[in-house]
Structures are given as structure tokens and as C-alpha cells.
Amino acid sequence: MAKIAPTVFIPLSYKVRGTDSSFFVDDFKVAETLASFNKKITTMTGYMLLVLVRPGLPYVVIDSTANDKIKTLVAKRYDVNLKALDLTHFHTDPDLIDNYALPLFIPAVMLVVLDIIVDCVHDLAALYLSDNKLHSLHDLSVLSIKLPKLKVLRIGRNRIQDLQQLDCLESLPLEDLMLNGNPLRDKYQDHNAYIRDVKKRFPKLLKLDGVELSPPIKPDVSEPLQMPTINENYSCPEEGRSFVHQFLAAYYQLYDNNNREQLARAYLDNSMLSLTSTYVQDQSSENTSEFVKHVTESLNFLSVKDDSRGQKSSYHGKRDIIACLSKLPKTQHVPNSFVTNLKVFTPQVILMSLTGLFWELGPTGKQLLRSFSRDLVIVPHGQGHCIMNEELSVTCATDNQTEVGLRTSGPAEMLPSTTRVTVAASRQVELIDDGMKQRMVDGLAAQTGMNMQWAQKFFMKATGIFSKRYIC
Known part of the structure; x- marks a missing residue:
């Protein structure tokens, strides 16, 4: 391992079969670095080490053992005082890396984790999902139903491409949202436009990417406003x-x-x-x-x-x-x-x-x-x-x-x-x-407060005196 220093990586789902071993890494640059050492490292037996790298996803089977491990991890990472669950770097947790590769960007894993959260935590207020390689938020659309009290959501440093992907979360009463580190953020050169588009989806938002936002303007009234009476005529x-x-x-x-x-x-x-x-x-x-x-x-x-x-x-x-x-x-x-x-x-x-x-x-x-x-x-x-x-x-x-x-x-x-x-x-x-036309325009301007130019335009459009064409 000293050969590839200072590159640091965590081998996921590490398995040994005879003289071969296999594992997954979640970083493309790490994979490239490992591939560059193919046949460049001599083993203790004198043979050159073959390092074969190819793209792929771990084969996920969530059996009863894996299910129990997820429950243990959720209980370990839940903060009772803050009612917050931190699932940052979920797949790299020491309890999962030995024999299980359970990345949250795989829909089957995300759905199982959400079901366990709902069963174990009934009043969750904050959920942290940063650094999980998430490229889609579709599986999180159930949060508004299963976790209606959720007010804090951190999904920074993932792979979310467009702000429209957050539309499935609009029903959540979010007050604190973390999005920085996603490709969608780079699409905005105007920071105010970015804030405006996010607040269109989450009008109750008070903090975005760790920065306090201006509170929404509310009428300063002590009693309910009474609408004026509607007059039909x-x-x-x-x-x-x-x-x-x-x-x-x-x-x-x-x-x-x-x-x-x-x-x-x-x-x-x-x-x-x-x-x-x-x-x-x-x-x-x-x-x-x-x-x-x-x-x-x-x-x-x-x-x-x-x-x-x-x-x-x-x-x-x-x-x-x-x-x-x-x-x-x-x-x-x-x-x-x-x-x-x-x-x-x-x-x-x-x-x-x-x-x-x-x-x-x-x-x-x-x-x-x-x-x-x-x-x-x-x-x-x-x-x-x-x-x-x-x-x-x-x-x-x-x-x-x-x-x-x-x-x-x-x-x-x-x-x-x-x-x-x-x-x-x-x-x-x-x-x-x-002369009569001009007096009519003068009267219209005096009654409505229009300037003479607009009064004449309105008069021409309303009366049709100056037009031989039919009225629209």
C-alpha cells in the first residue's frame, strides 16, 4: 500500500477467493490510480501483482443479516436530543464495509433504509444524506408522507444535476436545506437567482447551504384582516x-x-x-x-x-x-x-x-x-x-x-x-x-387621471370612431 500513498481509499465488500481478492471503491480517481500499478508491484512470492479495474456496481442482496446491520447503524447515528439522523458516507460505515456494499444511490437500498427509519424514528426532524453519490432524489418523494415533520435536509456533495429534481420534495416544510457540492449549484452564476428558485419550492426556508436567509415578510396585524364588502354593482x-x-x-x-x-x-x-x-x-x-x-x-x-x-x-x-x-x-x-x-x-x-x-x-x-x-x-x-x-x-x-x-x-x-x-x-x-372628439378625450382624462396620450389611445380603442375595422 505504500506504493500508492498518499491515495487513501476504503475497500468495500472485500472478498478473498483463493489467491484472488476483490473489492469496490467509490472514487473514479482512486480506481485510475490502482489501475496504473498493474504489474508494477512484486509480491512476496516473486510474482507481479495483477490489478484489474473495471466499472460495475456491487451485487446487493439485503438479507436478514444486512437488515439487522442497517437497523444497528440507524440507531447508532440517531441523535435523540436533536431528533436528527446522520447518514453521511453511509456505505463507508465500518459496520458495513467488510462484507456488505450498501450504497444509498441504489434504489433498493434507499427504500429499505427509509422503511427502517419510519419504523424506528417516528418524529424525525433532520436527515443528513450528504456524500452518498446520490444522482436522483425520486426515492425521497415518500418523505412528505412518511416523515411529515422533517424540517432539515442535507444532501450536499452528491451528484444532483438539476434543481427540478427537488420538485418531488416540495411538500416538505423545510427550514434548513444543504445543496452545496452538487453540479446543480454550478449552473447558477447569479446567487440571488439560485436562492429565489429554491425558495419557490420551499417558501418556509430559513437557511440554505448553511447561510441564514431573510425571513419571509408577514403582515404585522393583531387581528384577522377583514376583506371589504363586495358590491355587485x-x-x-x-x-x-x-x-x-x-x-x-x-x-x-x-x-x-x-x-x-x-x-x-x-x-x-x-x-x-x-x-x-x-x-x-x-x-x-x-x-x-x-x-x-x-x-x-x-x-x-x-x-x-x-x-x-x-x-x-x-x-x-x-x-x-x-x-x-x-x-x-x-x-x-x-x-x-x-x-x-x-x-x-x-x-x-x-x-x-x-x-x-x-x-x-x-x-x-x-x-x-x-x-x-x-x-x-x-x-x-x-x-x-x-x-x-x-x-x-x-x-x-x-x-x-x-x-x-x-x-x-x-x-x-x-x-x-x-x-x-x-x-x-x-x-x-x-x-x-x-372638436367633440377632443372634448370627450379631455373629459375621459379628467375623470380617470390618465395623461392625454393614453386617454386618446383608450378612447380610440373603446369607441372605434377612428377605425373602420370591426371591434375585437
Whole structure:
């Protein structure tokens, strides 16, 4: 042995058969050094010593004797006070190297060891597995189930290549993790990025590679936080609520009427409308009633393949809009299902969203419940207000929405019949001039706090005044 000094190694599973002996080493450089002395050492009998080295793994058979040795080793290395088990250099333990080669990187050995740990140690808090040539952590995925109280894990100086291999351990409430000495660490030039990626998997981590981490920020409150009350209907400002109520009352009194041509008074001559109808998730024509008339008039980008069809499916001018709305089935809307969101309310422009339910009245008296949403851009005109731009989306009602609709005892009026809202007269309307456009943008900027550039961009996108293409 003096010939190969200062190289130090531990022969594992050493066996003698006649004049031959065999053993394993766990270091490639040691194996190379031993191979270099082939036929260079003279034995006491005068023969040259043959040193044959080849790659391989020990043949592992975990019999009752080996099982007992593992139990003895686990008991010897367990610290009762710290509730910690140190299995560092497990396969080189003096109790195992004579006749047993039991490396933990062999799955069969790791699983047996874990089973023994669970049987012998019920509240393990720390497990040290460094220096065990581990190249996979898949076998450790059972730790979150078998050792749910484990908070310290040291797996440094192994052969773990990627941080993704730790994904199987994410359920563990780890506070202290040791990874240094693994190839995965060399892949990070930015140490902060390394810490960030580790903490994504273990948010409770307080120490990484022996270095204390900044504690997670927690709200300094003595009482549980109370979330604000959710308001289904929102109006900005509050005085707009009365306008919304009256406008929708008048609109749907006409819309649910047999003659929708009266709605022409609610639109400008250059108004725009886009209609979309589609099935929501888990719905199709096979499990919900079809709404063919809506789909026929719909602008659905999943079905519209060419640009010309898209332009035909968006409606320009009150005549085309009323023609489209008149083709749709008769309806009876459910007022108590309405949810409104008044986003902008200024003298120059009003932006409003509306969602709700309506009953589609079939020719045979059959009623089908639908869900709808409407986005409206409303501007002052004459003595009242008109819709300048509208996006209407219709779908089949979900199960929850159907319950809301069925709770309605029958057709209900939006408001008493004496309530009316003033809409613009149906006289010819000229296109909005540049001065009016600028005043509308100024009002939008003043109401929302946007700068003029963003207010104009938002106005152009929301109203479609400056675009000849259909609305997305």
C-alpha cells in the first residue's frame, strides 16, 4: 500500500477467493490510480501483482443479516436530543464495509433504509444524506408522507444535476436545506437567482447551504384582516347610478317588445355593434340547447376565418344594427340578475358594462335561459343620450345561472311603466366632429387621471370612431 500513498481509499465488500481478492471503491480517481500499478508491484512470492479495474456496481442482496446491520447503524447515528439522523458516507460505515456494499444511490437500498427509519424514528426532524453519490432524489418523494415533520435536509456533495429534481420534495416544510457540492449549484452564476428558485419550492426556508436567509415578510396585524364588502354593482361616480337605472329600464322595455325598430332612437347614425355567441367551457350543442340565430349573426374569431366575413359580422350604422337585433329571438330579461359597472361617467362620454340573464322565447312557447354581457359607449346627443359603440356577447346559461333564473317567479318590469328616459330623436345625425372628439378625450382624462396620450389611445380603442375595422 505504500506504493500508492498518499491515495487513501476504503475497500468495500472485500472478498478473498483463493489467491484472488476483490473489492469496490467509490472514487473514479482512486480506481485510475490502482489501475496504473498493474504489474508494477512484486509480491512476496516473486510474482507481479495483477490489478484489474473495471466499472460495475456491487451485487446487493439485503438479507436478514444486512437488515439487522442497517437497523444497528440507524440507531447508532440517531441523535435523540436533536431528533436528527446522520447518514453521511453511509456505505463507508465500518459496520458495513467488510462484507456488505450498501450504497444509498441504489434504489433498493434507499427504500429499505427509509422503511427502517419510519419504523424506528417516528418524529424525525433532520436527515443528513450528504456524500452518498446520490444522482436522483425520486426515492425521497415518500418523505412528505412518511416523515411529515422533517424540517432539515442535507444532501450536499452528491451528484444532483438539476434543481427540478427537488420538485418531488416540495411538500416538505423545510427550514434548513444543504445543496452545496452538487453540479446543480454550478449552473447558477447569479446567487440571488439560485436562492429565489429554491425558495419557490420551499417558501418556509430559513437557511440554505448553511447561510441564514431573510425571513419571509408577514403582515404585522393583531387581528384577522377583514376583506371589504363586495358590491355587485359599481358606479363611478354615485350620481351615475340613477342614469344607468333609467337608461337600462327604457332600453329593455323596448328590446323585449315585439317591435325592436323603436330602438333606433337609442343609436347614432354611425354607431357600431359586434355580436359574439359561443359555448362556455364544458358546454356544446350536444349538452345544451343551441342558439343558432345568435351564432348566425355572431362575430366569433374561432369560426371567422377570413377578413371579409369579420367585416360583415360587425354592424355599422343604426339601420344595420336594428336589422341585426330584429333577427334575434324574442326575449324577456331577468332584471334581478343584472350587474352593472359604470367605469366612466362624464358629460362627454359614459363607459358601462352590463351582465345578466334573459329568457329566449321560442315560437312554440319554449323558454331557454341565456347569459349575456354588454359593453356600451354612450355619448350625449340632442336632449338625451345615444349608444355610439356596443359589444354584445351571448352564451348558454350555466347551472348556477339557471338556478338564479328559475327563482324568478315570472316576467318582471324593469321599472314602473310611468318611468321614461329621454333618448335622442330619430333625426339624421352628423358624424362627430374633431372638436367633440377632443372634448370627450379631455373629459375621459379628467375623470380617470390618465395623461392625454393614453386617454386618446383608450378612447380610440373603446369607441372605434377612428377605425373602420370591426371591434375585437
